[in-house]
Amino acid sequence: MLQLVRFQVFFPTKDERAHYSGFSHSKPRARLIFELDDSSERELKIPVRVGRQLVEEGLELPQELEAGFQELYALETKVALQMIGEMLSRRDYATQEIRQKLCGYGFRDTEIERSIERAVELGFLNDIRFASFFIESRKRQGLGQLKIELELRRRGISIEDIPGYPEVFFSQEDDYERAYSLLRKKSIPSLRAYEKLLRFLISKGFSYALAKDIVGRYLNEQDTEHEDLI
CATH class of the missing domain: 1.10.10 (Arc Repressor Mutant, subunit A)
Incomplete structure (x- = not known):
């Protein structure tokens, strides 16, 4: 040897x-x-x-x-x-x-x-512990469920392995509030406001249906507030 x-x-x-x-x-x-x-x-x-x-x-x-x-x-x-x-x-x-x-x-x-x-x-x-903290952290940043899921997959986390997912972490009311909060922080574009704000929310991980509903309501509210000031 x-x-x-x-x-x-x-x-x-x-x-x-x-x-x-x-x-x-x-x-x-x-x-x-x-x-x-x-x-x-x-x-x-x-x-x-x-x-x-x-x-x-x-x-x-x-x-x-x-x-x-x-x-x-x-x-x-x-x-x-x-x-x-x-x-x-x-x-x-x-x-x-x-x-x-x-x-x-x-x-x-x-x-x-x-x-x-x-x-x-x-x-x-502990991937489950990591995923739980990661989800809450990204929610605080204003991200939607779809974007969070994408980032989890990129880190090798299978959402199917997370106990109680997605119900434990997401609700329609919470998603609505996060998306609406993002819009309030963003100025309304002078041209094609609806399209641009819709793309903005989708890019943050919110579904098309939710983004469409929120942007429509948000712009209507802004128009109403503007009319009240005239």
Whole structure:
């Protein structure tokens, strides 16, 4: 069996970091060289954070190559879980968002899933909790149900998995008030006001039927108020 006798970690250069600076979804990676007892080498790309931890903690040497890989992968899972905790300390994330971020840092799929599974077990990650807070947050911003559902799907959340959805979160009266509040904050266009305000509400995630009803009533009320002032 091949023996791992030495390793070296090479971190990204300034130029390499600059090359990746415009790609927020992908980060530069470190190069790990495993040197074996037959004078051959194995090269791997690993997350920079894992490389730093590896330099700090080291590996048991000498040891069989396969055992060295397993020790490396265990460290990668550990670092990924640490990063999940750090990300969640700043704000809540959906599982899919965490998965994409870890992938961008260069973690292997297997270690990503292991760290996510552990984070779920510990209660750090909870898509139902995330979805509940996310929905209420977007409602406070004035968004309608359709836009909120679209944003949830983009984050890997299936609305079918949310208990009580949509009745627990949405009502016709509440939707009406949010949409109406948006119109009150917006000036009425001088040309094609109905069409523009209708498109505005639809872009915010309100249904065509609801937007049509609210815009019609809103413009009628504004006309009435204007006539009363004359």
